Each structure stands twice: as structure tokens, then as C-alpha cells.
Amino acid sequence: MVTSVSKPPRVVVVTGVSRFLGARVASRLAAHPGVERVIGLDPRDPPTAFSGLLGDVELVKADARAASGAIADLGAEAVVHLSVASAPDPDSGGRAAMKEQNVIGTMQLLAAAQAAPQLRKLVVRSSTAAYGASFKDPAVFTEETEPRAVPRGSFARDILDIEGYVRGFRRRRPEVGATVLRFAPFISASAETTLTRYFAQPVVPTVWGRDARLQFVHVDDALEILHRAVVEDHPGTFNVAGAGVLVLSQAVRRAGRISIALPEGALSSLASVARNVGIGQIGLDQIDWFVHGRVVDTSRLTAEFGFTPRTTAEAFEDFIAGHANGASLTAGRLDAAERAILEGIRAVRASAAAAGGSD
Amino acid sequence: MSQEEYRRATLPGHVDFELPAEEAVPRKINGNHPLNGRTPRTPQPEEPETEQPETEQPADVVDIWDQRVAKGLAFLRRRLTGAYEVDDFGFDPDLADSVFLPMLKRLYKDWFRTEVLGIEHVPATGGGLLVGNHSGVLALDAVMLSVALRDQHPEERHLRLLGADLVFRVPVMSELARKVGATVACNPDAERLMRNDELVGVFPEGFKGTGKLYADRYKLQRFGRGGFVSAALRTGTPIIPVGIVGAEEIYPMIADLKPLARLLGVPYFPVTPFFPALGPLGLVPLPSKWMIQFCPPIPTAHLTEYADDPMVVYNLADQVRETIQATLHDLLAKRPDPFGL
Numbered sequence: 001m002v003t004s005v006s007k008p009p010r011v012v013v014v015t016g017v018s019r020f021l022g023a024r025v026a027s028r029l030a031a032h033p034g035v036e037r038v039i040g041l042d043p044r045d046p047p048t049a050f051s052g053l054l055g056d057v058e059l060v061k062a063d064a065r066a067a068s069g070a071i072a073d074l075g076a077e078a079v080v081h082l083s084v085a086s087a088p089d090p091d092s093g094g095r096a097a098m099k100e101q102n103v104i105g106t107m108q109l110l111a112a113a114q115a116a117p118q119l120r121k122l123v124v125r126s127s128t129a130a131y132g133a134s135f136k137d138p139a140v141f142t143e144e145t146e147p148r149a150v151p152r153g154s155f156a157r158d159i160l161d162i163e164g165y166v167r168g169f170r171r172r173r174p175e176v177g178a179t180v181l182r183f184a185p186f187i188s189a190s191a192e193t194t195l196t197r198y199f200a201q202p203v204v205p206t207v208w209g210r211d212a213r214l215q216f217v218h219v220d221d222a223l224e225i226l227h228r229a230v231v232e233d234h235p236g237t238f239n240v241a242g243a244g245v246l247v248l249s250q251a252v253r254r255a256g257r258i259s260i261a262l263p264e265g266a267l268s269s270l271a272s273v274a275r276n277v278g279i280g281q282i283g284l285d286q287i288d289w290f291v292h293g294r295v296v297d298t299s300r301l302t303a304e305f306g307f308t309p310r311t312t313a314e315a316f317e318d319f320i321a322g323h324a325n326g327a328s329l330t331a332g333r334l335d336a337a338e339r340a341i342l343e344g345i346r347a348v349r350a351s352a353a354a355a356g357g358s359d
Numbered sequence: 360m361s362q363e364e365y366r367r368a369t370l371p372g373h374v375d376f377e378l379p380a381e382e383a384v385p386r387k388i389n390g391n392h393p394l395n396g397r398t399p400r401t402p403q404p405e406e407p408e409t410e411q412p413e414t415e416q417p418a419d420v421v422d423i424w425d426q427r428v429a430k431g432l433a434f435l436r437r438r439l440t441g442a443y444e445v446d447d448f449g450f451d452p453d454l455a456d457s458v459f460l461p462m463l464k465r466l467y468k469d470w471f472r473t474e475v476l477g478i479e480h481v482p483a484t485g486g487g488l489l490v491g492n493h494s495g496v497l498a499l500d501a502v503m504l505s506v507a508l509r510d511q512h513p514e515e516r517h518l519r520l521l522g523a524d525l526v527f528r529v530p531v532m533s534e535l536a537r538k539v540g541a542t543v544a545c546n547p548d549a550e551r552l553m554r555n556d557e558l559v560g561v562f563p564e565g566f567k568g569t570g571k572l573y574a575d576r577y578k579l580q581r582f583g584r585g586g587f588v589s590a591a592l593r594t595g596t597p598i599i600p601v602g603i604v605g606a607e608e609i610y611p612m613i614a615d616l617k618p619l620a621r622l623l624g625v626p627y628f629p630v631t632p633f634f635p636a637l638g639p640l641g642l643v644p645l646p647s648k649w650m651i652q653f654c655p656p657i658p659t660a661h662l663t664e665y666a667d668d669p670m671v672v673y674n675l676a677d678q679v680r681e682t683i684q685a686t687l688h689d690l691l692a693k694r695p696d697p698f699g700l
Binding site for chain 1: 424425428429432433435436438439440441442443445446447448449451524527528529530531533534537538542543545547548551
């Protein structure tokens with residue numbers, strides 16, 4: 001059941017347009033005939049690579065605090081909050097800046113949105129990290145599953161705070177349709193995230209004795225869902241992920257990489273050393289993900305949006321296609337090795353049989 | 360000897376008996392021992408072929424060793440390229456059926472000589488909740504129950520076990536459990552599996568069952584809050600009580616070192632006549648004779664609206680418990696010697 005009877009919002013404010021996801025969403029909304037103005041809100045200038053994308057987008061260089069008046073003044077009918085950082089960026093303030101952006105930024109943006117009289121739609125980027133990580137967790141999370149404990153990862157804790165602010169906003173402005181999209185980790189042939197960098201390494205560290213069940217969502221499908229959430233009406237909370245599961249060892253093998261299993265403690269300390277030196281961004285969020293895995297039920301999403309993201313395996317296939325160099329154990333090589341060994345054994349047995357027959 | 364000699368030598372005065380034909384040797388179908396009065400399953404067509412010595416084969420007959428090598432290599436290649444499917448719960452049928460099942464079948468047939476009764480009570484399709492008695496320190500009974508379903512059920516159904524969260528805390532063990540199809544014992548997982556038409560195996564006694572002393576063998580422990588019943592009611596899945604005899608004797612527990620168990624963070628620390636005295640050798644299970652009885656299913660489809668009614672849930676759990684206890688007494692009567700054939 002696709003409920004898209006109302007008109008798309010005429011004025012849309014998109015946060016985080018200096019990042020890939022925000023720039024893409026803003027540019028696609030600007031191209032939509034029903035949307036008159038798209039305002040990109042970001043404290044940083046978008047990189048020049050995005051200038052082609054953001055031609056029709058009005059850019060406001062401000063953080064959420066400074067923009068609190070702007071949202072009401074512009075007469076925004078929809079706010080799309082994508083300025084959520086999934087890992088600390090050592091070049092721009094690290095964890096402190098990440099928390100400032102995620103938690104304080106969301107708080108102030110929602111305060112501003114609450115004061116905007118014409119607002120009728122709010123779309124917030126969240127993450128499946130909202131389900132936390134515990135050994136007692138069910139294998140598959142539905143949108144109703146509550147986290148059992150406050151997660152130790154910084155991103156997961158930020159996500160819980162963000163969703164808490166959205167709950168408060170829903171209480172205070174019940175007439176505004178609020179959509180919370182809990183995304184699985186993004187992947188695609190060209191996307192650059194902590195996760196894609198991890199899988200692109202020739203040797204991939206994993207946690208000893210654990211083989212997490214992973215889910216991904218293809219970036220293009222995530223963009224489609226975000227676009228539909230703005231131009232159509234889909235209030236509620238939705239898991240966004242590709243159906244199916246890859247376990248970590250399987251994903252590493254499909255990518256043709258070699259994994260080395262480290263005990264959890266060793267991996268944690270190695271990751272923190274690497275972070276301090278400034279290489280790699282594996283944090284407690286990622287380690288929890290490698291230990292527990294995370295699988296979500298997407299039946300509510302497919303029923304409400306009338307759109308099925310490509311499966312986790314297909315999304316990962318696309319990633320592999322874009323990162324073929326660095327692979328050592330490729331399917332082709334293993335195929336050839338299999339045939340060679342089989343032929344070798346046949347030859348040895350044939351010659352042994354011939355020798356036995358001549359005796 | 361001829362038919363005539365046979366009659367004279369063995370059966371004086373009774374001429375209507377025939378010399379048993381060569382084929383009359385009962386097939387070993389259920390463990391290494393024939394089941395009296397029960398028809399054997401249809402013989403596997405490829406079985407006689409594997410017995411033939413390889414050198415006697417004509418050239419055009421398929422080379423079994425070649426096939427085996429090719430199959431093994433194809434399996435290795437599949438594993439190394441990740442070209443296999445895993446379901447949402449982490450169940451890896453390719454690995455479970457190719458690696459774990461053949462090993463466990465040796466234990467099931469040759470070591471425990473397992474006999475299975477009432478397999479016709481397990482539905483061929485659709486969901487089912489198998490509820491069994493738990494015993495034997497390590498949960499080997501759960502493993503053998505799933506082997507029995509693969510081995511004896513006409514549809515070779517997979518059993519999806521529900522395990523304590525302790526199992527999923529321990530590295531390596533957690534992943535082994537997931538790969539053979541187990542998941543954490545919680546209502547969301549149980550209901551999701553049953554809605555997917557899977558057979559779910561649950562042992563409501565939990566550690567109270569596996570950790571009891573040898574003196575308390577075959578005495579069913581408390582069944583908890585009956586969460587398994589409400590999961591079955593909510594999904595309208597039939598409950599199939601299962602009695603398992605044999606697991607109590609594999610590690611006869613004579614004492615439980617509770618302080619050591621608390622120190623190690625495990626529910627109990629068993630002392631058997633061989634463990635820990637003989638070290639790792641004490642971990643070899645004793646070769647008891649096993650019997651598994653599936654009882655007639657208890658339908659629940661008409662009780663769906665009572666899933667939250669504690670009285671209905673409790674009574675149904677009690678009915679399942681009584682059935683299992685009665686089945687255990689029956690099976691013990693059929694098996695007078697725990698270590699007999």
C-alpha cells in the first residue's frame with residue numbers, strides 16, 4: 001500500500017549537503033517538478049566535486065544552531081536531516097565534533113523545526129545501530145525491538161540520543177509526519193565509508209571465534225528510499241537494508257580477501273592504537289558489529305514504500321565489482337586451482353592403473 | 360547345506376519352513392541393529408555401488424573415487440569463494456550437511472545405536488515445535504535429535520534448536536551453533552522460525568535438565584514459565600513432545616562442584632567417574648543405548664487467542680511435561696540395559 005496522495009513539499013531543507021548522501025538527496029529533490037526550493041544546510045562548504053550536483057540547490061553555510069531562525073523564515077515544509085556522522089573524523093575535531101554534530105546538532109535542528117509553523121514533514125537518517133548489541137538479542141530485529149542496554153559504541157549511543165529527540169518532537173508536533181529511517185551500513189561500487197575501506201584491504205582483520213551476520217544496503221537504494229520519504233507520505237520508523245545475510249567470513253571470501261582472526265581484546269587495542277596514530281577508523285561500533293552482527297526485518301519498509309532494495313548479496317556484489325584490485329583469492333583463480341588439482345589426481349590415478357594393469 | 364539337509368538338521372518334523380534366502384538378512388537400518396517387525400526404509404540406490412572394489416569396474420561405469428574427489432574439491436572451492444547461502448539466523452546448510460552431519464551420524468548410529476520411534480508424528484511440511492527432555496551435561500541429546508530427523512524423517516527435515524544465551528556468549532561455540540541452525544531461545548526468534556514453517560526444537564528444562572545428578576536420571580525438572588507454549592499458541596504451531604532415553608548415561612554426573620562452576624561462570628561443573636580424573640579422555644561419552652520417541656502432535660491452531668492466558672499456557676505446558684515423563688517410563692521399560700544392544 002503506497003500512500004502518496006498528498007503533494008510533495010514545496011520548500012525542503014536538507015542538512016549535511018557537504019557529504020555524498022546529502023548532496024545526492026538535495027540534487028534529486030531539486031530536480032523534482034513539485035519541489036520549488038531546496039535549501040542545503042551545512043557548516044562546511046561542499047567539495048568542488050559536488051558543485052555539478054548542487055547547481056539547483058540554495059546553499060546556506062550554517063550549522064543547525066545558526067539556522068534555527070532560517071527554517072521558519074524560509075517557510076520550510078519538509079526537513080531532511082542527514083547530517084549524522086557515523087565515525088569520528090580525525091581531521092575535523094574527532095569524537096567531540098562528531099558528538100556535537102550528531103547530538104547537539106539534531107537537538108537544535110529539531111528545536112528549530114518545532115518552531116516552524118509550515119512544517120509538515122521530517123525525515124531523519126538513523127541506523128540499525130539503534131538496536132544495540134547483546135548476546136540475548138533475537139536474531140532478527142523488527143522496528144519494535146528495544147535495545148537491551150546502552151551500547152558502548154559512540155555512534156550507537158548518538159543514534160539512541162537522536163531517536164530520543166525525534167520521539168520528543170513527535171509528541172510536541174504530532175501533526176508533522178516524522179519518518180525515521182534506520183539504515184544498514186551503506187555499500188556500493190564507489191561509496192567511500194569506514195566499512196568499504198575495511199573490506200577493500202588485501203588482508204582483513206576479524207574477531208576470533210566470531211562470524212557475524214551482516215547486512216548492507218546499496219547507496220542507490222538508500223537514496224531512492226530517502227527521496228520517496230520526502231515526496232510521498234510515509235510516517236513511522238523503518239528498517240532499510242537489503243534482504244538476506246552474508247556472514248563476515250563469507251563476505252571476506254567473496255571479496256577475494258584474506259582474513260586474519262584476532263582475539264576481541266587484541267583487535268580492540270590494535271584498533272585504538274591505529275586510531276591514535278591516525279590510520280583506520282575501526283571503533284567499538286565496528287567491533288560490536290563484528291561480534292554480534294545485525295540483521296533486521298524489512299517487511300514493513302517494502303510494504304509501506306512499495307520498493308524492495310536489492311539484496312545484501314547483490315549490493316555486496318556491486319562493491320566487489322568496484323574493488324577487484326587487492327583481491328587475492330578470486331573465484332577465477334580458485335576455479336582454475338580446482339580443475340588443476342582434479343586433473344592432476346586423475347592423471348596420477350590413470351598412470352597408477354596403467355602400471356597396475358601392465359604388471 | 361541344501362534345503363533338504365537344513366530341514367533334517369534343524370527342524371525335525373516341521374517341513375513347511377524354508378531355508379532363509381540370502382537376502383533375508385535384515386538390513387541394518389536404524390543404528391546397527393534391525394528393528395523387529397518394522398519395515399526398513401527404501402534402500403539407498405547408490406549404497407551397493409560403493410561397496411564394489413574399484414579395480415573390478417569396467418571402464419564405462421562411473422568412477423566413484425573420481426566423483427568423490429570432484430565433490431570434495433567443489434565443496435572446498437564453494438567454501439573458499441563464499442558461494443553458499445546463509446539464512447537470517449546464520450544457518451549454513453551446505454556446511455552442516457557436508458561436514459557436521461556425516462561425523463555426527465557415526466556417533467548416532469555406531470556409538471549410541473539410536474532407535475527412533477514414532478517419526479510419522481513429525482509433519483512432512485509446515486511448522487512444528489518439538490519439546491524434549493534435556494540431559495547429559497553437554498547438550499548432545501539436542502544434537503542427536505536433529506540427526507535423527509535428518510536420518511529417519513522421509514523429508515529429511517532440519518531441526519532449528521533454541522539454545523541458552525550462554526552458548527552464544529562463548530566464541531567459536533556461538534558460531535558453530537548458528538551454522539548448524541540454532542538460535543537464542545527467545546520468543547521473537549521461535550515465532551519467526553515457526554512462521555517460516557520450520558521445525559523448532561526446544562528443551563524447557565534447560566540447565567536444570569543437563570546439570571542434574573545421575574541419581575535423578577529421567578526425572579523431568581521444572582519447565583520454566585512455559586514461554587515455548589505461548590510461542591506455539593501465537594503461531595498456531597502443533598507441539599510434538601519427544602522422549603529421549605540414553606543421554607543420561609553418557610556422562611553419569613556424581614557431583615557438581617558449585618564453587619568452581621561459579622568461578623568459571625558456568626551453571627555447573629560436573630564430576631563423573633572419568634571426568635576430570637582422566638582429563639580430556641573423560642570427555643568421551645559412554646556408549647549407552649539411545650531411544651527417541653516422537654509423540655502425537657498436540658494441535659494449537661484453535662487456541663491462538665489464548666497465547667497470553669497464563670492458565671491455558673500453564674496447563675498445556677503441564678500436559679506436554681506429563682506426556683514426556685510417561686514416554687520416558689515406556690522407553691525405559693523397552694530398554695532394560697542402558698548399555699545393551
